[in-house]
Amino acid sequence: MALKIEQGNDVTIIHIQNDSVDAVSAREIAGASDQMKGNTILDFGSVMFINSAGISALLKLVIEARKQGKKLYAVNVTAHHRKVFEMVDMLRYMPIAKMEDLLPLIKA
Amino acid sequence: MILESGQRSYNSAKAKLWRWANQSEQRLYLGGVGLALFVMALALVLGLLSGPTDRQGVVIAQFVAGSLVFAFSVYGDMQTAKGQMTPQTWQRGAIICAGLVIVTGLFTGEFFNIMLAPLLVGIAHRRENQRLLIGLGLGAVVLIALEVIVFAILGQNSNHVSSAATSLTAVAAITLSLATFMRRYQSEVEEYQDEAATKASEMEVAHEIQTSLMPPPMFTSGNWTLAARSLPARDVGGDFYEYVQHPHLDNTISGIAIGDVAGKGIPAALQMAVVRTLFRIEARRRIFPGETLMSVNVALQAERSFGMVTMLYAFIDINSNTLHLANAGHNYPLLLNGTLLEEVKMPGLPLGIDDGIDYEEKVIKITPGTSVIFYTDGVVEAMDNEDNLFSFERLKEAVQANQNLGPVDMVDKILAEIANFTKSAPQSDDITVLVLQYHPQPAEADETPKQGEPVGVAADFGDSRKGSLGLETGDDGVNWI
Numbered sequence: 001m002a003l004k005i006e007q008g009n010d011v012t013i014i015h016i017q018n019d020s021v022d023a024v025s026a027r028e029i030a031g032a033s034d035q036m037k038g039n040t041i042l043d044f045g046s047v048m049f050i051n052s053a054g055i056s057a058l059l060k061l062v063i064e065a066r067k068q069g070k071k072l073y074a075v076n077v078t079a080h081h082r083k084v085f086e087m088v089d090m091l092r093y094m095p096i097a098k099m100e101d102l103l104p105l106i107k108a
Numbered sequence: 109m110i111l112e113s114g115q116r117s118y119n120s121a122k123a124k125l126w127r128w129a130n131q132s133e134q135r136l137y138l139g140g141v142g143l144a145l146f147v148m149a150l151a152l153v154l155g156l157l158s159g160p161t162d163r164q165g166v167v168i169a170q171f172v173a174g175s176l177v178f179a180f181s182v183y184g185d186m187q188t189a190k191g192q193m194t195p196q197t198w199q200r201g202a203i204i205c206a207g208l209v210i211v212t213g214l215f216t217g218e219f220f221n222i223m224l225a226p227l228l229v230g231i232a233h234r235r236e237n238q239r240l241l242i243g244l245g246l247g248a249v250v251l252i253a254l255e256v257i258v259f260a261i262l263g264q265n266s267n268h269v270s271s272a273a274t275s276l277t278a279v280a281a282i283t284l285s286l287a288t289f290m291r292r293y294q295s296e297v298e299e300y301q302d303e304a305a306t307k308a309s310e311m312e313v314a315h316e317i318q319t320s321l322m323p324p325p326m327f328t329s330g331n332w333t334l335a336a337r338s339l340p341a342r343d344v345g346g347d348f349y350e351y352v353q354h355p356h357l358d359n360t361i362s363g364i365a366i367g368d369v370a371g372k373g374i375p376a377a378l379q380m381a382v383v384r385t386l387f388r389i390e391a392r393r394r395i396f397p398g399e400t401l402m403s404v405n406v407a408l409q410a411e412r413s414f415g416m417v418t419m420l421y422a423f424i425d426i427n428s429n430t431l432h433l434a435n436a437g438h439n440y441p442l443l444l445n446g447t448l449l450e451e452v453k454m455p456g457l458p459l460g461i462d463d464g465i466d467y468e469e470k471v472i473k474i475t476p477g478t479s480v481i482f483y484t485d486g487v488v489e490a491m492d493n494e495d496n497l498f499s500f501e502r503l504k505e506a507v508q509a510n511q512n513l514g515p516v517d518m519v520d521k522i523l524a525e526i527a528n529f530t531k532s533a534p535q536s537d538d539i540t541v542l543v544l545q546y547h548p549q550p551a552e553a554d555e556t557p558k559q560g561e562p563v564g565v566a567a568d569f570g571d572s573r574k575g576s577l578g579l580e581t582g583d584d585g586v587n588w589i
Contacts, residue, residue: 048495051537052370052485056416059461080497084485088418088437089455 020049026057045076311343329361335515336542345538346376367419397421397434398467442481486537515543
């Protein structure tokens with residue numbers, strides 16, 4: 001999976017550039033966890049498919065990050081995946097936001 | 109070692125030397141052997157007829173050399189069949205040496221070159237060492253160069269007939285090598301096909317076992333009727349549904365559960381069996397679904413390398429006609445009464461993700477004629493050939509279009525709608541649909557809800573949103589969608 005990572009003062013933006021997230025690609029995202037700052041934005045703009053193994057790995061990642069005091073946000077999530085995230089309670093740990101709402105966070 | 113992969117196959121081919129897997133293998137191998145013998149005989153005849161008398165000894169020597177190559181090939185094949193040799197040792201050695209003979213034969217055509225083939229192949233046979241073989245080959249090239257120089261100094265030229273015979277000998281060796289290789293290749297294919305057939309047979313048995321472990325596809329319990337069907341993407345799957353028997357009343361269901369283990373195939377099926385067992389144990393111990401899911405989740409945390417499991421458990425209170433629901437990340441159930449369709453939104457962490465999770469409960473009063481549709485994600489994520497999802501919207505449309513049907517027909521119709529949508533696209537995930545309907549006797553029936561009224565009366569039951577982390581959504585000032 002191609003991850004494009006942008007770093008700010010206290011924010012990391014991870015652009016997921018694959019069209020699908022499965023267990024393997026979710027582990028690659030987890031591999032970038034050491035680069036996650038206090039605020040991390042996961043950009044799902046290119047993602048068309050997320051299978052259950054990908055959801056499982058993502059959940060474990062975001063819960064672990066929140067336990068470490070980090071805040072994660074998801075942007076550019078499709079309506080279908082927004083509903084899936086809601087059902088598995090991922091939104092409690094990684095809310096979905098609009099990128100423009102996060103601009104103050106990025107510019108800080 | 110030159111080759112280790114495939115050793116298992118060759119070991120299992122012991123005592124199969126003269127037992128042919130099929131006629132094509134037999135024709136391939138015997139044809140190659142026959143061709144090799146023919147070419148060698150041709151080389152002998154040509155050499156004896158064309159060469160001068162003083163060269164006939166050379167030609168005979170070449171024939172002996174070719175025979176040695178042939179003998180090595182057959183010997184190697186026999187040893188391979190007995191599991192005492194990797195065939196690639198022979199094949200590569202023979203091909204490399206034969207190529208070497210061809211090249212050197214073009215320049216010299218003397219004894220020494222002809223004897224290289226059986227010599228090197230024999231060494232390669234015994235040592236099964238590719239590096240050694242390459243080293244010997246390079247050493248032979250050096251020797252040939254020295255030979256050319258020596259013969260040049262002595263004023264001798266190579267004999268053309270001898271070169272032709274040498275090349276033919278090499279062709280014979282190559283032919284036989286290829287025949288051996290093709291035989292083994294064909295044999296490997298046959299073995300893999302046999303293994304695949306055996307696995308397919310085993311998977312078929314596994315499918316039957318898993319299907320037999322599922323509850324019956326239709327069940328009537330008092331005023332409640334339910335139907336379910338599960339279609340695994342492969343022979344076995346990770347989707348499941350379960351009926352919980354009432355602890356004191358015979359043939360009475362007190363609850364239903366539907367679940368989905370992440371992944372597909374055998375791993376998911378094995379994990380599913382574990383989850384179902386844990387659920388059955390916990391559901392017998394407890395009444396409330398939230399507590400039951402919590403206990404299953406705790407038990408799963410003890411399991412190593414266990415993936416995510418979504419599960420929804422609905423406890424049926426047959427006295428009050430209510431459903432007590434708890435959800436661990438499973439797709440929201442749909443409530444249908446007449447044309448009214450409602451989704452019971454109950455977010456929850458799937459099982460196996462984190463410990464110490466409390467699961468919210470909702471109590472829903474079920475009015476007469478109500479259907480409750482449970483399904484797994486394979487339904488809404490079924491894809492057509494253009495990768496379009498069946499989607500939540502199409503599922504709702506399919507449910508509403510078949511609102512007047514009984515549970516069995518409704519399940520069949522929903523599955524038919526999915527099949528009609530996906531057409532020839534392969535099924536990418538397990539698909540399970542379960543429909544529960546409440547049809548009381550006329551004396552018990554209440555009024556059906558009117559337009560605008562909720563289908564069921566839902567109420568929170570217990571702690572709703574806080575998990576072990578006590579985190580709340582939207583606590584950082586961002587406007588969430």
